[in-house]
Amino acid sequence: MSQRNLTLLTDLYELTMMQGYFKEKDANETVIFDAFYRSNPSGNGYAISAGLEQVIEYIKDLSFSEDDVDYLRTTGLFEEDFLEYLRKFKFSGDIYAIPEGTVIFPREPIIKVIAPIMEAQLVETALLTIINHQSLIATKTARVVYAAAGDGVMEFGLRRAQGPDAGIYGARAAMIAGCVGTSNVLAGKMFGVPIKGTHAHSWIMSFPDELTAFRHYAKLYPTSCILLVDTYDTLKSGVPNAIKVFQEMREKGIALTNYGIRLDSGDLAYLSKKAKRMLDEAGFTDAVISASNDLDETLINSLKIQGATINSWGVGTNLITSKDCPSFGGVYKLAAVLDKKTGQFTPKIKLSENAEKITNPGNKEIKRIYNRETGKIIADLICLTGETLKESDSLLLFDPIETWKKTYLAPNTYTIRDLLVQVFKGGECVYDSPAVMDIREYCKKELSTLWEESRRLVNPHQVHVDLSKALWEMKNQLLDSYHYNNP
Numbered sequence: 001m002s003q004r005n006l007t008l009l010t011d012l013y014e015l016t017m018m019q020g021y022f023k024e025k026d027a028n029e030t031v032i033f034d035a036f037y038r039s040n041p042s043g044n045g046y047a048i049s050a051g052l053e054q055v056i057e058y059i060k061d062l063s064f065s066e067d068d069v070d071y072l073r074t075t076g077l078f079e080e081d082f083l084e085y086l087r088k089f090k091f092s093g094d095i096y097a098i099p100e101g102t103v104i105f106p107r108e109p110i111i112k113v114i115a116p117i118m119e120a121q122l123v124e125t126a127l128l129t130i131i132n133h134q135s136l137i138a139t140k141t142a143r144v145v146y147a148a149a150g151d152g153v154m155e156f157g158l159r160r161a162q163g164p165d166a167g168i169y170g171a172r173a174a175m176i177a178g179c180v181g182t183s184n185v186l187a188g189k190m191f192g193v194p195i196k197g198t199h200a201h202s203w204i205m206s207f208p209d210e211l212t213a214f215r216h217y218a219k220l221y222p223t224s225c226i227l228l229v230d231t232y233d234t235l236k237s238g239v240p241n242a243i244k245v246f247q248e249m250r251e252k253g254i255a256l257t258n259y260g261i262r263l264d265s266g267d268l269a270y271l272s273k274k275a276k277r278m279l280d281e282a283g284f285t286d287a288v289i290s291a292s293n294d295l296d297e298t299l300i301n302s303l304k305i306q307g308a309t310i311n312s313w314g315v316g317t318n319l320i321t322s323k324d325c326p327s328f329g330g331v332y333k334l335a336a337v338l339d340k341k342t343g344q345f346t347p348k349i350k351l352s353e354n355a356e357k358i359t360n361p362g363n364k365e366i367k368r369i370y371n372r373e374t375g376k377i378i379a380d381l382i383c384l385t386g387e388t389l390k391e392s393d394s395l396l397l398f399d400p401i402e403t404w405k406k407t408y409l410a411p412n413t414y415t416i417r418d419l420l421v422q423v424f425k426g427g428e429c430v431y432d433s434p435a436v437m438d439i440r441e442y443c444k445k446e447l448s449t450l451w452e453e454s455r456r457l458v459n460p461h462q463v464h465v466d467l468s469k470a471l472w473e474m475k476n477q478l479l480d481s482y483h484y485n486n487p
């Protein structure tokens with residue numbers, strides 16, 4: 001929550017390494033770190049970036065209080081000259097990031113930090129925890145919203161979230177990725193997003209009978225009157241009582257706009273169809289039929305196939321916890337170190353037995369290539385900073401691992417967009433985060449740039465993330481030189 005200072009929200013090793021950089025080498029050495037992730041959560045075909053605004057707030061607020069310094073002293077690990085440095089600490093670097101709500105793919109830098117090594121190292125943990133969490137929940141939400149196929153999805157997860165922060169920022173991410181509202185009132189206030197809700201079983205149970213409970217609710221909230229019908233018997237009592245109350249409202253001349261029922265147990269396909277027939281027969285053809293109860297994208301999809309007549313979905317636990325895939329797996333890796341003599345970045349690489357895990361070295365940019373006619377994404381191309389591509393030239397894309405797999409793009413058949421934007425310059429923030437509801441609009445447009453094949457829930461097509469020829473050659477040279485130097 002914004003009032004807290006998160007400077008100590010870091011792993012101890014970041015601070016012990018910082019002291020090491022401070023004492024053992026040039027602490028002002030400029031380096032580049034990339035934050036990226038390796039595979040899409042929940043078997044999805046893409047992810048949605050989220051959390052940048054909170055990263056920006058965190059970076060702006062970075063400073064060690066006297067109290068923080070005193071605490072660090074008690075660990076016995078840090079020397080006075082380093083603690084003195086921390087007292088004056090301020091982020092002074094550059095940061096580039098992919099805007100929130102953007103469709104993103106594995107291995108491309110979501111955030112690039114160019115800063116003195118001590119600063120760039122410190123921010124790793126907080127930056128990852130923020131981006132990993134919000135991008136995970138945004139991606140899960142995009143799947144749920146996709147399954148709902150145009151029906152509204154309400155975020156109901158706060159009570160089952162892994163603590164207050166997960167509830168608050170999870171709701172933010174869920175709104176970015178397309179929920180129509182959240183039950184989380186604090187999130188509503190903090191982010192200016194719609195808050196929505198119905199009522200609980202306790203409301204019904206607190207009255208002598210269901211009908212009386214419905215009547216009182218309808219009297220108080222005639223323009224937002226969704227009645228929970230499963231407390232006693234959905235079809236024998238709940239739906240008939242709800243219909244009775246709607247009839248009474250109609251007789252009183254109350255305009256029935258946002259009214260209907262919520263199903264929260266039982267066979268939701270069967271019950272919704274029966275309830276729809278009963279409501280239609282009573283003349284309430286536009287009543288909302290909402291459902292909740294441990295829903296997720298698979299269940300929503302199945303209920304649609306079963307012909308359920310549900311047109312509004314309340315989704316809690318499975319969305320806010322991303323239950324089937326509880327982590328995003330974003331990492332933060334050193335990509336280059338500035339050579340003071342030449343003023344050039346020396347690329348750095350992390351090796352691995354697994355080709356997918358070998359990092360991409362150097363100072364990089366991401367170019368998104370769209371089909372000029374359809375506006376759909378063809379591929380992303382990770383390039384070295386400064387490489388220029390012209391839409392009027394042809395472009396040969398190739399898979400960085402299976403290099404014989406190639407795609408030729410003829411001149412003027414594609415468009416190019418740079419994905420990374422600058423958010424900090426010399427320690428100053430140069431980026432205005434959009435309002436969450438504006439990010440939501442942008443995200444909707446972003447999703448429409450994906451081919452349907454990449455959006456489907458099961459075995460989606462994975463969009464290609466290729467390397468430019470220059471970057472691919474640099475990477476291979478580094479790999480070769482490593483093997484040459486370490487026979």
Ligand SMILES: Nc1ncnc2c1ncn2[C@@H]1O[C@H](COP(=O)(O)OP(=O)(O)OP(=O)(O)O)[C@@H](O)[C@H]1O
Pocket residue numbers: 264265266267268269270292293294295299302303306
């Ligand atoms: N037609 C359906 N097809 C597939 N899953 C369904 C269908 N209807 C309901 N479900 C899901 O089945 C799961 C379990 O429901 P279950 O019947 O065990 O409990 P319940 O309905 O909550 O019962 P109660 O609360 O009365 O104990 C829920 O996740 C619910 O969303």
Ligand SMILES: O=P(O)(O)OC[C@H]1O[C@H](OP(=O)(O)OP(=O)(O)O)[C@H](O)[C@@H]1O
Pocket residue numbers: 156157159160199200201202264292293294295314315316317318
């Ligand atoms: O099932 P989820 O996807 O997590 O959605 C949220 C759930 O929270 C509420 O139940 P709860 O039993 O907590 O309270 P209630 O008495 O209002 O039903 C609501 O009725 C939903 O079933």
Ligand SMILES: O=C(O)c1cccnc1
Pocket residue numbers: 156157183196197198199200292314316
């Ligand atoms: O408003 C609701 O219906 C609601 C809110 C939170 C959790 N479950 C339901």
